[in-house]
Each structure stands twice: as structure tokens, then as C-alpha cells.
Amino acid sequence: MTRLLIIEDNPELVANLYAFLEPLGYVLDDARDGASGLHLATGHDYDAILLDLMLPRLDGMTLCRRLREEFQNPVPIIMLTARDPVDDRVQGFALGADDYLVKPCSLKELDARIQALVRRAQGRNVQGTLSWHDLKVDTRAPQAWRQGRTITLTPSTHKLLLCLMRAAPEVVRKQEMEYLLWGDHPPESGALRTHIHELRQHADKHFDPPLIETVHGVGWRLAALPPPAPA
Incomplete structure (x- = not known):
């Protein structure tokens, strides 16, 4: 298909x-x-x-x-x-x-x-996934995997994470993320930060090291980290 x-x-x-x-x-x-x-x-x-x-x-x-x-x-x-x-x-x-x-x-x-x-x-893409450090994201379904654990995403956090993955390690500007979710009519300014917070809760909070970095006044990016040590 x-x-x-x-x-x-x-x-x-x-x-x-x-x-x-x-x-x-x-x-x-x-x-x-x-x-x-x-x-x-x-x-x-x-x-x-x-x-x-x-x-x-x-x-x-x-x-x-x-x-x-x-x-x-x-x-x-x-x-x-x-x-x-x-x-x-x-x-x-x-x-x-x-x-x-x-x-x-x-x-x-x-x-x-x-x-x-x-x-x-x-x-x-390998089997429909994108990878960054120890994080893998399904490009078609709103789910990801990190350190052997499955992460369930919302459609909005899935879009944001794919955007960050494709740009990594470069910064994705706040305006680009707003356009990604809402086109030319973004809602009030706190809505995007709510989605970023939700994404961090799922993809970063229970894992070490954190991957999602805030670039103050600009946007967000995935941290450029050395590859994980072999198991």
C-alpha cells in the first residue's frame, strides 16, 4: 500500500x-x-x-x-x-x-x-522507523521504543517527535512546530509547550539521559549524545 x-x-x-x-x-x-x-x-x-x-x-x-x-x-x-x-x-x-x-x-x-x-x-528508514541514540520511533503509528520499553504517543506528540528526529541534532524552531500542528492558525502560546511537556513525560522522564533539549528563545532539539554503550 x-x-x-x-x-x-x-x-x-x-x-x-x-x-x-x-x-x-x-x-x-x-x-x-x-x-x-x-x-x-x-x-x-x-x-x-x-x-x-x-x-x-x-x-x-x-x-x-x-x-x-x-x-x-x-x-x-x-x-x-x-x-x-x-x-x-x-x-x-x-x-x-x-x-x-x-x-x-x-x-x-x-x-x-x-x-x-x-x-x-x-x-x-529501517522497517518504518527512525532512530536517535537509544530512541526509535515508528514513522506510521504513534509509538516509540526506548531502552526496551514501548512508548505510546498521541498524534500530536508523534508529529513533534518525528520532526525532532528528522532534524536532529539541529534545532526545530517554535514557529515550525506550531505550523506542523496547526498550520496558519496556531492557538494561544501555551499550547505548544503543553504538547512538548507531554512528549517529555513519555519519552524522557523515566529514561537517562534526557534527549529533548530546550534552546531558549528559539525552539527544541534532540541532544547530540555519544552512542549507548554495548550491552
């Missing part, structure tokens, strides 16, 4: 993609503008993203750059565009895109390219 996010503002093309890909077993989500697409891409775990370049609210190039640089998200990205200038393709690849197709394209070829990218990306 391949989870695919379609970020495309052409409703007719989106309908055609659903009609072709869903019978093949794909699980699909879609967004009709770049800001909504970024919110979905950073809040869920996808096997690949189809990304249009010309989008309202946030263009595809900027979205791709933010996914790679700010969120450290390695999800395979296929850029879709009605244009075919070489400079666009070069810029897209430089920003982290994995493939590039010009619309209209063969849907059979698109399926083949998606599957090739998904197979290539499987080596990035």
Missing part, C-alpha cells in the same frame, strides 16, 4: 489521478494550495508526493525547499508542471526534488516512477 500526497490545484487532473491510482491500491490525500500541502506533508507520513509548481499561497519550489531544509523531510517528491524549461528542472533538483514530469503525462509512466522512487527510498 503506497500513501501518496497530491498537491495540485487543477481539480480535473486531481480527479483523473484518483480515478487511475486508487484502483491500483494507492491511499491518496490531496491539497489544492501550497500552504495546505505543506501542512499535510509535515503532519503525516507519505511514501511520495506529487507536487505542482504553480500553486496558490505557496509555490511548489518554495514548498520543496521548506520540506527539505526546515523540516528535514526526505519523502520522495515528483514535480509536475505544464512548463519544461531546463532551468526549472535544474532548480527543482537542486532544492531536493527526486523526479520531474511535464503535464500532460502518461499515468502508467507516473505510476512506474512513483514505485521506483518508493523502492529507492525504502533504505532511508
Whole structure:
């Protein structure tokens, strides 16, 4: 089962993609503008993203750059565009895109390219997990493991922990975490700290050493620690 996010503002093309890909077993989500697409891409775990370049609210190039640089998200990205200038393709690849197709394209070829990218990306995660020091996190289900113990997470703390894991040991800024959980409409300022406190209660409180560090005035990060000693 391949989870695919379609970020495309052409409703007719989106309908055609659903009609072709869903019978093949794909699980699909879609967004009709770049800001909504970024919110979905950073809040869920996808096997690949189809990304249009010309989008309202946030263009595809900027979205791709933010996914790679700010969120450290390695999800395979296929850029879709009605244009075919070489400079666009070069810029897209430089920003982290994995493939590039010009619309209209063969849907059979698109399926083949998606599957090739998904197979290539499987080596990035080991059995669907991310690891940092002695902490492992399931990329699809809200659970983690540390020192032989299972940690049950909420959907929100799972998103935050995956974000920290993908960025480690770099700092994830407070604004990035707020956008990850609530998009352009974050609640009052104490809500994020409540979620961070809850994450620490589950992933840090009963373990030594603690991993989640506060960088005052900036955000949070996972501590850069030496690897645990062999048992």
C-alpha cells in the first residue's frame, strides 16, 4: 500500500489521478494550495508526493525547499508542471526534488516512477522507523521504543517527535512546530509547550539521559549524545 500526497490545484487532473491510482491500491490525500500541502506533508507520513509548481499561497519550489531544509523531510517528491524549461528542472533538483514530469503525462509512466522512487527510498528508514541514540520511533503509528520499553504517543506528540528526529541534532524552531500542528492558525502560546511537556513525560522522564533539549528563545532539539554503550 503506497500513501501518496497530491498537491495540485487543477481539480480535473486531481480527479483523473484518483480515478487511475486508487484502483491500483494507492491511499491518496490531496491539497489544492501550497500552504495546505505543506501542512499535510509535515503532519503525516507519505511514501511520495506529487507536487505542482504553480500553486496558490505557496509555490511548489518554495514548498520543496521548506520540506527539505526546515523540516528535514526526505519523502520522495515528483514535480509536475505544464512548463519544461531546463532551468526549472535544474532548480527543482537542486532544492531536493527526486523526479520531474511535464503535464500532460502518461499515468502508467507516473505510476512506474512513483514505485521506483518508493523502492529507492525504502533504505532511508529501517522497517518504518527512525532512530536517535537509544530512541526509535515508528514513522506510521504513534509509538516509540526506548531502552526496551514501548512508548505510546498521541498524534500530536508523534508529529513533534518525528520532526525532532528528522532534524536532529539541529534545532526545530517554535514557529515550525506550531505550523506542523496547526498550520496558519496556531492557538494561544501555551499550547505548544503543553504538547512538548507531554512528549517529555513519555519519552524522557523515566529514561537517562534526557534527549529533548530546550534552546531558549528559539525552539527544541534532540541532544547530540555519544552512542549507548554495548550491552
